[in-house]
Structures are given as structure tokens and as C-alpha cells.
Amino acid sequence: MGYHADVHVDDAALRTALAEDVRRGLGAREKWLPPKYFYDAAGSALFERITRLPEYYLTRAEQALLEAHAPAIVGEVRPEEIVELGAGAPTKAQRLLSAQNGRGPLARYVLVDVDAAMLAATGRTLLAEGVGEVHAVVADFERHLDRVPPAAGRRLVAFLGSTLGNLDAATRHALLRDVRRLLGPDDRFLLGVDLVKSPRVLHAAYDDTEGVTAEFNRNMLRVINRQLGADFDVDAFGHYARWDAEERRVEMHLVAAADHAVHVRDLEMTVEFETGETIWTESSYKFTRESVAAMLDAAGLALTRWDTDGAFGLALAAPARAAAALPRAA
Secondary structure, X not given: OEXXXXXXXXXXXXXXXXXXXXXXXXXXXXXXXXHHHHOOHHHHHHHHHHHOOOOOOHHHHHHHHHHHHHHHHHHHHOOOEEEEEXXXXXXXXXXXXXXXXXXXXXXXXXXXXXXXXXXXXXXXHHHHOOOOEEEEEEOOOOOOHHHOOOOOOOEEEEEOOOHHHHOOHHHHHHHHHHHHHHOOOOOEEEEEEEEOOOHHHHHHHOOOOOOHHHHHHHHHHHHHHHHHOEOOOHHHEEEEEEEEOOOOEEEEEEXXXXXXXXXXXXXXXXXXXXXXXXXXXXXXXXXXXXXXXXXXXXXXXXXXXXXXXXXXXXXXXXXXXXXXXXXXXX
16 A cells, blocks of 8 residues: 555666667767657656647647546446556546546556656655555656556556657557557556647647747757756757648757757767758657547557547547447447
8 A cells, every 4th residue: 555666767777768869869860869858857847838838739628528528438447446657747647536536446546657756746646635555667658568567456547648649650559559468358548649630720739939849849958968968059959840741740850050069978979960950859640530549459459439529539448359349439
């Protein structure tokens, strides 16, 4: 009972992974860096500001859908345990717990994220709200889902915030296959996804007028400066967001304002930039009901419920064999 944490990544492991990604990404002909490096303490605070911006509809849309439909979803699944991937702040967990009220206490809430301090803070919040046990798994959900403890009862795995959209198709498929392995016949998977919509609305969400998203994007360079002894001048890069209609994704890039070189001391690496050259820092893929159903099906999962406001979607899925006896999602 209480709070327990299993640590599978520590600061040294995270720094090693960052070094490998910087060497590969900034050494490539078309430079790139993974979006997970946005999120030090400053980056997390910037993202919280982004979620409150008028242009950034995603968080509000998902929260409204959870408020409207989580009671029915929880009533249908009747979970004894919730596993939340990429847990972060407790807001999403609190929505699910609120829906659980009156249906009996959870045996356990499992949080999976790389940020140990954030998990501990979220764990304290959940315990204060009546969860009997919080089990934190300090791990990278792309690599460590096999470290999630055995189920303590009927399980709901939740992956919200459209975080799945930050992964390319092959990585999404591998992750969903890993999620499938966490599920027994009576368990369910709840997925939050952002939907394809007007390019104007999408562009505004990723390039706000206050410039908060631009600072969030540039914060990755501050992380590399601090962790690897680089000398990025963060003000030498602009923020650029674009909608790729064919790939159904918003891309975020950092754009060099002038020719210059950056030195990464700990890697003994020099990176040359030409004016207008970019570092691709994030992809945010957008979905349709049909693409979500196909993506789940390819991973051995079947869509059993679909709730949407037209801008965002909540997909509930079951293991494909278990779902065969259930009615199709409306």
C-alpha cells in the first residue's frame, strides 16, 4: 500500500540517451532531435502554459471529452487498476478517478514516465484522493513497458494527451503491440488522439501569437547546453511550424538565422549550420476514426468505443479476440 517506485532509468541513463540522439540527429544530413528533450523543469512549465493558450485546443478538448464520457467508459470497463503511460501531471488521472467515484476503490494506480520527481508528486496527489496504492514505474514507455508490474485486477491502460501522435508509424505500432501484451481478455486500452482538421487551426495551435511554443521549442537547445556542454545561442534559431497534409502531421522546426557553428563539448562535436537550415524537433500526427481503428487492428486491438467532439477523439480498445464478441463501436 502507499507509494512505491521502480526505477529503470536514472539521470545517467537519460544523459547517455541524449548524447546518442544528439550525435545521430545533429550529425545527419537533415538534422533532427527527439521531442522528449523538451521536458526539463522549464520545458514542462512552458508546456503547461501552452495548454492554457487560446490557440491550443487539445488539452481542453480532451478534458471535456473525459468529463462527458469517462463515467460511461469506467462503468463499462469496471477497472480495478489503471495504468497511465506518460503520466506527467495528475490532471488526467484525476479525471479518471472522478469517473471511478461510486464504483468502488481502485486496487492500484500505476504511473509510467521518465520524470521521477513528477511521478512522486502525482503519486502524493492520488494517495490524498483515496487511491490505496500508487506504483510508479520510472521508465521510457517506448522501451520499458515489459517492466509494468503484473495486473492487480481488471486493468484499464490509458495513453492520453495525443502523445501517441509524436511517434512515427513504426514506433506507434511497436508501442501498441507492447500495450497489447499488457492486456488480458477483460482489460481495455483508452487512447486520446487529435484529429485531422483545418490547417489554419492546426498551425495556430503550434505557433501561438504569444510565442510560448517558440520558447518551448528553443528550450531543447538549453537542455543540450546544460547536459552536454554545448554552446547553442538559442536566440539564433527561429521557430517554424508547418502542416504536411500528405503525412497528416504538424512539424516543428528550429531555423538557423545565420551561418554559424555550434560546439558540443562533451561529444567533441562541431555542428555547422547554414542560414535557413532547420532542426526537426517534433512531429504531431493527426488521425481519423478510420486510421485509429486500422492502427489498433494492426497491433491486435479492436476499437470498441469512439467518443469525439469532431476535434479530438477518445478511443477505447480491447484485445482483438476478446472484442470479437462485443458490438462494434458506434
